[in-house]
Amino acid sequence: MNLRVEIKNLYKTYTRRKWLFGAGEDVPVLQNVSLSLPSNHVLGLVGESGCGKSTLCKVLLGIEKPTAGTVLVEGKNVAELSKAQWKELRRVMQVVYQDPYGSLDPRMTVRQLLAEPLDIHGLYREKSAREQFLRQLLEDVGLSHVYLDRYPHEFSGGQRQRICIARALALDPKILVADEPVSALDVSVQAQILNLLKQIKQTRKLSILFVTHDFAVARFLCDDIAVMYQGRIVETAPAQEVLEHPLHPYTQALLAAVPQVGKTLAPALTERNEDHMVQGRCAFAPRCGQASIACGQKAPVLIEKNPGHWCACIGLEKGEKK
Amino acid sequence: MSNSPVLQVRDLQIDFMVDKRSVPVIRGLSYDLPAGRILAVVGESGSGKTVHALSLLKLLPPAAAVRCGEILYKGKNLLTLPDTELRQIRGQKISMIFQDPVASLNPVLTIGEQLIETLRAHRKITKQEAFAQAISLLEKVGIADAGKRLAEYPFQFSGGMCQRVMIAMALALSPDILIADEPTTALDVTIQAQIIRLIKKLQQSSGMSVIFITHNLALASQVADEVLVLYSGLCMEQASAADLFANPVHPYTRGLLASLPSVKTRLERLPAIAGTPPVAGEQLVGCPFAPRCPHAVEKCRHEIPPLTNRAGHWTRCFRRDQI
Numbered sequence: 213m214n215l216r217v218e219i220k221n222l223y224k225t226y227t228r229r230k231w232l233f234g235a236g237e238d239v240p241v242l243q244n245v246s247l248s249l250p251s252n253h254v255l256g257l258v259g260e261s262g263c264g265k266s267t268l269c270k271v272l273l274g275i276e277k278p279t280a281g282t283v284l285v286e287g288k289n290v291a292e293l294s295k296a297q298w299k300e301l302r303r304v305m306q307v308v309y310q311d312p313y314g315s316l317d318p319r320m321t322v323r324q325l326l327a328e329p330l331d332i333h334g335l336y337r338e339k340s341a342r343e344q345f346l347r348q349l350l351e352d353v354g355l356s357h358v359y360l361d362r363y364p365h366e367f368s369g370g371q372r373q374r375i376c377i378a379r380a381l382a383l384d385p386k387i388l389v390a391d392e393p394v395s396a397l398d399v400s401v402q403a404q405i406l407n408l409l410k411q412i413k414q415t416r417k418l419s420i421l422f423v424t425h426d427f428a429v430a431r432f433l434c435d436d437i438a439v440m441y442q443g444r445i446v447e448t449a450p451a452q453e454v455l456e457h458p459l460h461p462y463t464q465a466l467l468a469a470v471p472q473v474g475k476t477l478a479p480a481l482t483e484r485n486e487d488h489m490v491q492g493r494c495a496f497a498p499r500c501g502q503a504s505i506a507c508g509q510k511a512p513v514l515i516e517k518n519p520g521h522w523c524a525c526i527g528l529e530k531g532e533k534k
Numbered sequence: 535m536s537n538s539p540v541l542q543v544r545d546l547q548i549d550f551m552v553d554k555r556s557v558p559v560i561r562g563l564s565y566d567l568p569a570g571r572i573l574a575v576v577g578e579s580g581s582g583k584t585v586h587a588l589s590l591l592k593l594l595p596p597a598a599a600v601r602c603g604e605i606l607y608k609g610k611n612l613l614t615l616p617d618t619e620l621r622q623i624r625g626q627k628i629s630m631i632f633q634d635p636v637a638s639l640n641p642v643l644t645i646g647e648q649l650i651e652t653l654r655a656h657r658k659i660t661k662q663e664a665f666a667q668a669i670s671l672l673e674k675v676g677i678a679d680a681g682k683r684l685a686e687y688p689f690q691f692s693g694g695m696c697q698r699v700m701i702a703m704a705l706a707l708s709p710d711i712l713i714a715d716e717p718t719t720a721l722d723v724t725i726q727a728q729i730i731r732l733i734k735k736l737q738q739s740s741g742m743s744v745i746f747i748t749h750n751l752a753l754a755s756q757v758a759d760e761v762l763v764l765y766s767g768l769c770m771e772q773a774s775a776a777d778l779f780a781n782p783v784h785p786y787t788r789g790l791l792a793s794l795p796s797v798k799t800r801l802e803r804l805p806a807i808a809g810t811p812p813v814a815g816e817q818l819v820g821c822p823f824a825p826r827c828p829h830a831v832e833k834c835r836h837e838i839p840p841l842t843n844r845a846g847h848w849t850r851c852f853r854r855d856q857i
Contacts, residue, residue: 260723260724261722368813370810398811399578399749399751399793399794400790400811401806401811402793403793403794403795404808406795406804406806407803407804425722425723426795428796431797431799431800432800432801452800465724466723466724467797469723469726470723470752471726471750471755472752472796472797473751473755473791476756477731477757478727481727481728
């Protein structure tokens with residue numbers, strides 16, 4: 213299978229200083245994360261706040277440098293790329309963020325916003341060709357070309373997110389990193405943007421790394437799902453597998469907590485401990501209803517329980533659960 | 535269960551001043567909040583759900599003004615009550631928790647100082663008595679090691695824990711009504727489930743009423759006894775939660791429910807509602823949902839439909855019997 217992105221044993225550590233001149237303390241944020249994104253595929257990265265999913269995006273986009281491990285985009289190791297090579301790579305990989313209010317410059321018109329990437333990469337220099345391209349681009353995301361000369365403040369949240377998507381598509385990338393692109397939107401607009409993302413994925417044969425905290429959204433859009441907890445992948449499998457036969461107790465708890473019409477309230481999971489520096493044991497064990505003594509003694513590793521369905525849980529390793 | 539309403543809202547209209555022009559934000563809202571029940575007010579951003587909640591405690595920002603209407607708490611109109619009397623009710627009889635629990639707490643005072651301040655502002659008790667009460671309040675909202683944690687600052691608490699503290703503070707004076715404005719929106723889903731359970735448990739044990747404001751229909755279905763759907767400052771549909779989710783009538787409610795992605799099935803396309811929610815003051819003639827409504831007829835574009843009642847299920851739609 214043709215892999216667009218391959219992440220191997222990625223570690224990322226931030227340094228936290230309690231006092232301005234004090235000694236730093238290492239906080240591991242990503243621990244031994246391995247993921248792959250095949251072409252024309254949507255990989256959902258699901259987890260709660262602070263689990264490291266946005267950090268993973270930042271490392272992938274080159275905003276943060278990995279502490280250890282490799283990130284291959286189109287077969288190239290991003291840690292070894294020069295500035296010029298990064299510029300080339302950005303034609304292939306683009307990003308859409310959560311907040312469509314914060315990600316558009318309020319002083320630029322839609323035309324300027326969409327043309328900026330073209331200017332940087334020297335594309336569509338001829339005036340009429342560019343005009344035609346910009347009109348088509350805007351219409352591809354479901355907005356009329358008459359909006360080209362308007363400013364971001366004239367649009368609603370959903371429309372702004374469409375502009376952000378158009379901007380990301382301007383260079384005709386192959387990979388889209390979408391960091392919670394629908395969670396700031398109203399319910400009635402969220403469905404429109406999800407439909408749009410699905411449609412452009414199909415028409416443009418895009419690979420999408422889709423970061424979300426919402427399993428229902430992931431189910432709609434993703435082919436595969438990886439569940440993260442405190443910097444580690446705890447379960448990964450095809451979307452349907454994860455949602456219908458979740459193996460990890462955390463995945464099960466997270467799924468149960470998703471509010472749904474016609475379902476009673478989920479049983480409560482205990483509060484998370486904020487200790488990020490869990491080493492040598494299962495990070496989820498203190499909150500896990502199925503934890504045994506062994507969970508506090510060694511860290512679980514990902515094992516392939518069923519074909520294509522990986523899960524990191526001591527209980528599974530010992531074969532206590534099916 | 536006594537069902538006499540503890541709060542009655544009658545034809546509430548609230549305007550905002552925008553560029554020296556008054557823009558209606560709440561356009562005639564009426565409902566009864568029965569004692570011991572949870573009413574969910576569901577709406578998207580700009581629907582007026584928070585403005586309505588703030589008006590119940592007369593906490594509206596200066597740019598907003600109540601044009602007309604009544605808010606009756608046990609027969610007393612809160613809108614015309616003198617400030618001294620209102621202060622007896624606000625915080626004591628009706629209290630409120632907000633979306634962002636971390637921002638709602640004072641970062642430079644300990645949790646204990648803030649709880650004790652609340653207690654002593656309303657009751658003539660000694661510091662020792664207040665301290666003891668503060669401990670029992672924290673225990674009531676499920677915070678372990680309460681005595682020690684009283685001396686800690688908000689930054690030492692997680693988001694979920696801060697919301698527990700806010701709930702403890704809101705319940706400190708045993709109010710009749712708790713207004714919860716998106717209390718779990720800033721929290722993770724697993725924490726959200728805990729906080730919702732806590733609110734429900736406390737509501738049942740104390741018999742208070744809750745106005746639960748949310749944008750999340752699914753959450754409303756799990757929490758509320760009664761649901762009110764707000765759109766562009768108008769109540770579009772109101773019914774018991776069981777009835778509303780089993781038989782949604784208004785095209786807006788139906789559209790919202792249909793457009794929610796599900797964890798159980800995977801659809802090729804979500805049946806999304808077309809268009810965008812109106813910006814406050816944008817379209818004032820006709821049904822505010824008409825531009826997005828698949829069932830709209832000419833009449834819907836010229837006249838605001840009245841709320842009609844069929845066996846306790848209220849809907850604001852001309853075509854409720856045809857669709």
